[in-house]
Amino acid sequence: MFRTRFAPSPTGYMHIGNLRTALYAYLIARQADGKFILRIEDTDQNRNVPEAVQAIYNGLKLAGIEYDEGPDKDGGFGPYVQSQRLPIYAEYAQKILDSGHAYYCFCQKEDKPALEETGERVQGYRDPCRSLSEEEARVKFAQGIVPVVRQRIPEGTSTFYDHVYGEITIDNSQLDDQVLLKSDGFPTYNFANVVDDHLMAITHVIRGQEYLTSTPKYNLLYEAFGWNRPEYIHLPHIIREDGGKLSKRAGDPSFEDLVRMGYLPQAIVNYVALLGWNPGDEREFFLLADLVEAFDMNRINKSNAAFSFDKLRWLNGEHIRALDPEGFHNFALPYYPQSLTGFDLRQLSALIQIRTENLTDIPGLVGFFAELPEYEADLFVHQKSKSTLESSRMVLEAVLPIFDALDEWNNESLFAVLKTFANKAGFKVGTVMWPIRTALSGQETSPGGATELAALLGKEETLRRISLGLEKLG
RNA sequence: GCUCCUAUGGUCUAGUGGUUAGGACGCGGCCCUUUCAAGGCUAAAACCCGGGUUCGAGUCCCGGUAGGAGCACCA
Numbered sequence: 001m002f003r004t005r006f007a008p009s010p011t012g013y014m015h016i017g018n019l020r021t022a023l024y025a026y027l028i029a030r031q032a033d034g035k036f037i038l039r040i041e042d043t044d045q046n047r048n049v050p051e052a053v054q055a056i057y058n059g060l061k062l063a064g065i066e067y068d069e070g071p072d073k074d075g076g077f078g079p080y081v082q083s084q085r086l087p088i089y090a091e092y093a094q095k096i097l098d099s100g101h102a103y104y105c106f107c108q109k110e111d112k113p114a115l116e117e118t119g120e121r122v123q124g125y126r127d128p129c130r131s132l133s134e135e136e137a138r139v140k141f142a143q144g145i146v147p148v149v150r151q152r153i154p155e156g157t158s159t160f161y162d163h164v165y166g167e168i169t170i171d172n173s174q175l176d177d178q179v180l181l182k183s184d185g186f187p188t189y190n191f192a193n194v195v196d197d198h199l200m201a202i203t204h205v206i207r208g209q210e211y212l213t214s215t216p217k218y219n220l221l222y223e224a225f226g227w228n229r230p231e232y233i234h235l236p237h238i239i240r241e242d243g244g245k246l247s248k249r250a251g252d253p254s255f256e257d258l259v260r261m262g263y264l265p266q267a268i269v270n271y272v273a274l275l276g277w278n279p280g281d282e283r284e285f286f287l288l289a290d291l292v293e294a295f296d297m298n299r300i301n302k303s304n305a306a307f308s309f310d311k312l313r314w315l316n317g318e319h320i321r322a323l324d325p326e327g328f329h330n331f332a333l334p335y336y337p338q339s340l341t342g343f344d345l346r347q348l349s350a351l352i353q354i355r356t357e358n359l360t361d362i363p364g365l366v367g368f369f370a371e372l373p374e375y376e377a378d379l380f381v382h383q384k385s386k387s388t389l390e391s392s393r394m395v396l397e398a399v400l401p402i403f404d405a406l407d408e409w410n411n412e413s414l415f416a417v418l419k420t421f422a423n424k425a426g427f428k429v430g431t432v433m434w435p436i437r438t439a440l441s442g443q444e445t446s447p448g449g450a451t452e453l454a455a456l457l458g459k460e461e462t463l464r465r466i467s468l469g470l471e472k473l474g
Numbered sequence: 475g476c477u478c479c480u481a482u483g484g485u486c487u488a489g490u491g492g493u494u495a496g497g498a499c500g501c502g503g504c505c506c507u508u509u510c511a512a513g514g515c516u517a518a519a520a521c522c523c524g525g526g527u528u529c530g531a532g533u534c535c536c537g538g539u540a541g542g543a544g545c546a547c548c549a
Contacts (some may be wrong), residue, residue, distance in 0.1 A: 011547055044548055087543045103476045105547095150545055165479065174477050174545075180545040189549045213544045234479095237542070241485065245542090274498095278487060281498050288521050301487080304542060309497045311486065321512075385509080415508080433508040441509085449508035468548095 002034025003167060004204045006060075006067070009041040010052030012255040014059035016246055016307065017208060017238050020272045024235065025206040026065045027273075038070030039199060040081040041193075043186045053081075059255055064288045069200075078201040082192050089187040092195050092225070093149050093180060101224035102180055105129040106140040143292040150300045151190075153219065158216035162232045164300045165209075170216045178217060190214065194221045197230055199337045201283045204297075206233045234299050238275050241306045262360035263312060264331065267319040271312045272448050275305040285318050305417065317357035328353045332362035335362035339370040347456055361422040365447050371454070372465055373442040380438055385430035392435035393473045396466050398425065403466070409459050414451040439469030 006022040008014075014022075030035040041055055053071070060067065069075030079085055088225070096102040102268045130152055132140075135345050140147065143462065157167040178193055180191035187195070197205060212234045222229045239245055249431040253261060260269050270286045278301075279286075279294040286294065320328060329349040336345060367373070380392035402451055435448035440457060442465075454462045 007549090011549095041549065047548070084497090159507060168478070168480065178543070184547075188547070193549090208543090209479075210543055238476085238481080239542080243541075274486070276486090280488080282488080283485095291494070301480095305487090306485060308485050317512090352511095357511095362476055382509080410518050418508085429508065437509055443509085445510040447510070449510090451508070 002029050002032035002204060003037060003200070003202050004029040004034065005037040005197070005200065006040050006042050007039040007196075007203050007207075008056055009044065009047065010049055011047070011050040011054050012049040013248065014056065014063075014257055015248070015254055016252075016258075016272060017235075019059070019063060019255045019269070020238065020275060021206060021208060021235060022060065023063065023067055023269060023273055023291075024233070024266045024277075024295070024300070025069075025204075025371055026299070027206055027291055028206060028233070028297055029068075031295060032290045033075075034203070035068040035075065036066075037075070037077070037202070038067040038073075039196060039200070040071060040083075041189060043083060043084045043189065043192055045184060045186060049334055055256075056203060062141065063255065063269050064265065081185070082196065085196070086185060086187075087191070088199070089181065089192060089195060090185070092193070093187070093365060096151075096180070096224055097149060100148050100150050100152065101133065101221075103130050103177075104137050104140075105150045105179075106132075106145045107179075114124060120391040131133055131178060140275060144181045145358055148179045148183050150177040151180050151217065153177055153217065153220060155272050158219060158230070160215055160219055160232065162212070162215075162234050163297050164234050164302055165212065168212065170213060172216070172220075174213070175220075178214075190217060191221070194218050194225075198222070198225070198227045198427075200349050202230050206235065209234045209236050225243065233300065235300065236276050237303055237304045238272075239304050241308055242248070243306070243326060246307060255336075258312075262298065262335075262358040263316045264319045264359075267312065270319065271315050276301045277305065278336075283342045284315070285322070313357050318360075320356050321354055323353070325350055325353065328356075331359060332356070335359050336366060337363055339368060341370075342458075343369060343456060351452060355447045360434075366443050372468065375438075375442040375472075377474075378436050379442070379444065380436045380469070380473065382438075385434035386428055387431050389432035389473060391427070391431055392438075393470065395427070395432050396439060396470045396473070397434045399432070400463065400466055402471075403454075403459065403463060406459070409455065411451050411455040414454050435469065436466065439466045442457070 006025050008018055026036045028155060029197050038056070067073065069077060069080065071080045093102065096103070106129055107127065118390060127150060130150065153172050155172055157169055157171050159167060161167050180189050180261065181187055195361050215232060219229055237245070244250070248254060255268060259265055262355040269288060271284060271383070274284060275289050277295070277299055280299060282294070283294070312341040323331065329346055332352070333345070348369065349368060352362065355365060356362060377389060380387060380389055398421065399418070401428065402421060406413065406417060418432050418436070421428050437446060437453060440453040440462060446453060448456070457465070
């Protein structure tokens with residue numbers, strides 16, 4: 001039975017990278033008919049954003065990623081919030097202390113050599129407290145110093161297999177005696193993730209590549225406890241197109257931000273899945289359910305991938321076009337201007353669906369329906385349609401009574417009547433259509449042609465706009 | 475600084491010793507057409523560098539270079 005987990009810390013929003021990690025973990029579990037677990041990693045008391053857990057629920061829900069077990073969905077392996085598991089960590093810390101794989105450290109933060117500031121890492125530095133006798137420790141305790149618990153890293157080298165990166169070997173001298181239990185009684189990620197993953201029977205650990213070099217430390221912990229290691233799937237990072245890292249602070253959008261920017265959740269999920277993975281054939285359009293089928297963790301890439309808004313936009317367009325008319329209409333509705341009344345909005349949706357790449361395009365696409373923009377007469381001149389000011393004047397003048405007499409007002413009837421007129425008058429269809437479309441839209445381009453716009457605007461408004469066009473033509 | 479990882483067009487990628495190096499986004503052109511889209515066709519554009527191994531390397535090995543990550547009482 002596969003069991004994977006998504007273990008975010010509650011920061012208040014879903015990073016793009018987190019979304020992909022959650023997605024992959026979900027896909028790996030689903031396609032094996034396994035379980036996908038949500039666990040909240042809130043062991044940093046300084047970094048707890050209230051309401052942030054709710055943001056995680058919302059994000060996953062928006063993405064369509066359903067978890068089988070989580071804080072609000074007990075599966076018998078809870079609690080699923082680390083701050084509620086403190087006694088468990090204390091118990092296992094004691095065990096590892098007893099077995100000698102960890103020790104109390106009474107050093108204060110300032111006592112530590114400043115490794116990074118100087119740029120000089122002290123090779124093989126070992127904490128002085130690792131060799132403290134029981135007696136010495138007792139004295140420190142008596143002095144009221146609250147210790148941390150540190151892992152005792154043994155000599156040697158550590159090797160493990162990762163499904164993405166293959167075999168990784170690291171010399172233990174590169175690993176330091178990391179803190180397992182902080183002085184506030186909370187575990188560090190380094191300890192909690194191992195204890196929880198084991199206790200929650202996680203079989204596959206999917207996480208960012210930043211954990212690759214510390215994985216040996218976790219493996220040593222598994223060994224110290226006599227537990228089996230999980231399988232590892234470390235993911236390359238998603239970066240910006242300019243090569244920098246994606247950061248909320250630098251203005252890069254979160255998953256929720258992207259949705260607000262007009263991208264469909266399913267398009268974002270699809271796009272993000274493709275950042276570092278491909279199906280092995282040339283498909284690119286995937287709905288979540290298709291991803292479950294197609295995903296293969298052995299096809300995950302090793303190198304970082306840049307997030308391209310251009311490609312996301314294209315894929316978003318693909319997803320918009322794949323929506324059924326009703327589905328698109330529901331997405332589009334909130335983007336229609338208030339002033340857009342008296343129109344068959346469903347028909348309008350049908351007109352713009354194929355032309356919408358991003359939902360935020362919509363107001364700009366439909367604005368002229370609500371109000372005819374100002375435009376100059378020379379907009380009637382269009383070489384390709386063989387439309388001139390003179391031809392436009394002739395067409396609009398002739399078309400006014402034809403429209404006025406037309407009883408059946410729809411795209412087909414309008415097109416038929418205009419085509420007949422064009423033939424009779426010796427015009428190309430385009431020469432007739434261009435001035436009408438221009439008069440109706442006041443724009444160089446519009447979603448839909450002359451007859452589609454006329455059908456939607458209705459007879460009265462159509463006649464009004466054509467008259468207005470005629471005025472401009474003098 | 476030390477360690478680990480990575481390296482195919484601008485970007486996402488296919489490729490597991492023999493290919494005209496394939497696809498997608500974007501960009502240009504053409505077709506279609508009731509403007510614009512959509513759709514179809516098409517062009518330009520890539521194997522980081524240097525050594526090996528081999529009859530033959532984008533593919534294997536070594537060394538550079540470049541980029542990323544880690545080295546917290548953060549996750």
